[in-house]
Structures are given as C-alpha cells and as structure tokens.
Amino acid sequence: MPNTPANTPPDAAEPDDHGYDRPSKSQVKRDMLALQDLGKQLVELSTDRLKQLPLSEKLYDAVRQAQRTTSREGLRRQIHYVGKLMRDADADAIRTQLDIWENGSREQTRAMHRLEALRDLLLKDDEALTGLLDAYPGADIQHLRTLIRASRKEAQSNAALHAGQDPQRKHYRALFQAIKALNDSTEKE
Incomplete structure (x- = not known):
C-alpha cells in the first residue's frame, strides 16, 4: 500500500500500485466535460458580458461563432470546439465571474x-x-x-x-x- 495521506483523492497524480502517475481517463473526461459545459454557458452570454471575461481572441471568436450558428449539429460541434479552446483559458476566473453574475453579489x-x-x-x-x-x-x-x-x-x-x-x-x-x-x-x- 502506498504512503499517501488520507485526504488525497484517489485520482490524484501520484503513483499508485501499478506505477501510473497521471490522472485516470475518467478524471480527464470529467474535466473536459466540465470545460465544455463552461463553454456552453459562455455561448449563452451577451456580447457585453463576454467582453468582460478574460478570454483569448480565438476563444472569443469561437464563442461568437457558436452564438451565430443556427444548425443543431453545427452548434454541437462549435460548442465542442469551444470546450477544446477552454483548456487554455483561465476557467476559475471565468467561473467566478459567471457565479457573481448568476447569483448576484x-x-x-x-x-x-x-x-x-x-x-x-x-x-x-x-x-x-x-x-x-x-x-x-x-x-x-x-x-x-x-x-x-x-x-x-x-x-x-x-x-x-x-x-x-x-x-x-x-x-x-x-x-x-x-x-x-x-x-x-x-x-x-
């Protein structure tokens, strides 16, 4: 049994019995889906609100393109692309600002x-x-x-x-x- 603290999550990036030192596939997928959901929230925002967020130009353009997309399948693909671009964005800062807007201060x-x-x-x-x-x-x-x-x-x-x-x-x-x-x-x- 490895010497890990009791409060360390099982999917943390520490080697386990089999020598893996990366997050599990399931954890990676959960993280990607969370970023994609965050991207969906961005698509639902107004242009003024989008401009207030710390988004790269590429991500901002992708969100604006998703807002203009009318096809269901095209929108699904564009949101998937936005989720992919979200990997390089400051997701915590975006979530914090969305929470303030959603719940009000x-x-x-x-x-x-x-x-x-x-x-x-x-x-x-x-x-x-x-x-x-x-x-x-x-x-x-x-x-x-x-x-x-x-x-x-x-x-x-x-x-x-x-x-x-x-x-x-x-x-x-x-x-x-x-x-x-x-x-x-x-x-x-």
Missing part, C-alpha cells in the same frame, strides 16, 4: 436592503436623520430634509388614493438615491 443585495431600511427609518423617525448625519458628516442636510419632507407628503397623498390608482414614488426613489450616493461616496474614500 450577496453583499450588494444586503447593502441595498440596509439602505432601504434606512430610508424607511428616515421617513418614520426624525431622530434617524441625526444618526445619518453622524455616519455621513459631509451630507447635504438641507437636501436630505427636503427629500424626506417631500417623501412624507407623497406617502400621505398615496394613502388617499382610490383603488386602481397608481401611487407616486418620485421623491421616495430620490431619497433612496441620495442615501445610496452618500454610501457610495464613503466607500470610494
């Missing part, structure tokens, strides 16, 4: 929820503005007060609407954008 979502909660707090509680000004000392207090006042007035008029009438959200959204701009300016510093 959880941190960004949480940040947006925090800003929405802060906006709602500002509309309910006058003391919340003091806390906001402590957190963002460079904030334009007069502009924020005007937006809060207009948003509250807007909410009152929306409460008096009849069923089927669309509520106004102009100042409500403007207040959110002002808070977001404050948050973005402090993150850049």
